Amino acid sequence: MKRKSLSRYLIEQQREHNNLPSDLRLLIEIVARACKHISHAVSKGELGDVLGNAGTDNVQGEAQKKLDVLTNEIFLEANEWGGNLAGMASEEMEHIYEIPNRYPKGEYLLVYDPLDGSSNIDINVTVGTIFSVLKKSDSPDAVCEKDFLQQGKNQVAAGYAIYGPQTQLVLTTGRGTHCFTLDSELGSWVLTQEHMQVPTTTNEYAVNTSNTRHWFPPMTRYMSELLAGETGPLGKNYNMRWVAAMVAEVHRILNRGGIFMYPSDSRTPGRPGRLRLMYEANPMAMIIEQAGGVATNGEIAIMDIQPTSLHERVAVFLGSKEEVERITAYHHDQVSN
Numbered sequence: 001m002k003r004k005s006l007s008r009y010l011i012e013q014q015r016e017h018n019n020l021p022s023d024l025r026l027l028i029e030i031v032a033r034a035c036k037h038i039s040h041a042v043s044k045g046e047l048g049d050v051l052g053n054a055g056t057d058n059v060q061g062e063a064q065k066k067l068d069v070l071t072n073e074i075f076l077e078a079n080e081w082g083g084n085l086a087g088m089a090s091e092e093m094e095h096i097y098e099i100p101n102r103y104p105k106g107e108y109l110l111v112y113d114p115l116d117g118s119s120n121i122d123i124n125v126t127v128g129t130i131f132s133v134l135k136k137s138d139s140p141d142a143v144c145e146k147d148f149l150q151q152g153k154n155q156v157a158a159g160y161a162i163y164g165p166q167t168q169l170v171l172t173t174g175r176g177t178h179c180f181t182l183d184s185e186l187g188s189w190v191l192t193q194e195h196m197q198v199p200t201t202t203n204e205y206a207v208n209t210s211n212t213r214h215w216f217p218p219m220t221r222y223m224s225e226l227l228a229g230e231t232g233p234l235g236k237n238y239n240m241r242w243v244a245a246m247v248a249e250v251h252r253i254l255n256r257g258g259i260f261m262y263p264s265d266s267r268t269p270g271r272p273g274r275l276r277l278m279y280e281a282n283p284m285a286m287i288i289e290q291a292g293g294v295a296t297n298g299e300i301a302i303m304d305i306q307p308t309s310l311h312e313r314v315a316v317f318l319g320s321k322e323e324v325e326r327i328t329a330y331h332h333d334q335v336s337n
């Protein structure tokens with residue numbers, strides 16, 4: 001197999017399509033290096049003393065794992081000095097992180113979930129890192145939270161690393177979604193899948209059904225139809241998977257189709273769903289749409305939502321076009337009835 005490294009892929013993109021400025025290319029390489037570091041830390045497990053709780057809560061009131069804290073620090077340290085960023089924001093930090101004055105500053109904003117699926121870490125099941133890159137406005141003012149509150153369609157790059165049986169990096173810069181596999185002996189990301197495509201139809205869904213009693217009618221209707229299988233209105237049998245790490249669900253969907261759902265429910269009015277818009281839903285929506293899939297909150301495209309705060313939550317339906325459009329139509333039906 002002729003191997004193409006991430007560096008070569010990015011340089012070719014820059015040359016051939018002229019859509020990848022050097023500082024964005026460098027930023028992606030630094031993020032990819034940080035993901036290698038995280039992959040190494042995750043793989044050490046008990047031997048690296050990285051398992052268990054850190055004894056602190058994040059801004060969302062969730063108990064932080066040691067690895068949530070460590071991976072956040074890895075990302076900060078790797079990215080703060082490169083000169084490409086104006087600031088960063090993360091699931092694990094209440095406020096934005098402005099690049100310290102001792103380092104040169106750039107025009108990009110990096111938003112990330114350093115460890116996705118952290119409840120899996122202590123049981124040796126897949127976890128990942130999700131990231132999104134935005135551009136700061138031209139204003140000469142110091143970076144502030146408002147600079148980050150941009151619609152997902154403004155993202156200039158998005159990606160995730162998945163730490164499973166293999167470590168892989170899935171990336172889009174707006175010209176398709178591509179997958180690189182880490183050759184850990186050479187320390188190099190190698191292009192292994194170009195232009196990933198989400199199949200339009202599917203018979204696989206992913207949802208946490210323990211929340212069924214809290215769901216709203218469009219979701220209950222759709223679920224009952226999925227469960228009815230070939231004897232119901234959808235006329236076919238469906239299978240279910242739930243890894244409890246969004247990276248793993250999205251990775252499966254990119255490879256063989258499916259629909260991932262984390263709907264809003266009646267438990268916490270005013271807090272739609274569980275997933276976070278800026279560093280989970282938006283980057284995954286860009287990755288999925290660049291692979292021909294669809295991502296909505298049941299009403300509109302995820303990437304059309306105007307964020308109002310850094311850690312806001314959003315309902316998520318993403319994956320194979322036919323099924324995401326079906327559940328979105330059921331939400332619209334409810335509104336129009």
Ligand SMILES: O=P(O)(O)OC[C@H]1O[C@](O)(COP(=O)(O)O)[C@@H](O)[C@@H]1O
Binds near residue numbers: 091116244245246
């Ligand atoms: O606890 P549940 O309902 O299974 O939720 C799982 C979801 O929560 C998440 O783990 C949230 O991510 P974090 O681990 O980054 O908080 C998603 O990756 C996943 O889809």
Ligand SMILES: [Mg+2]
Binds near residue numbers: 280
């Ligand atoms: Mg997450």
Ligand SMILES: [Mg+2]
Binds near residue numbers: 113114
């Ligand atoms: Mg996380």
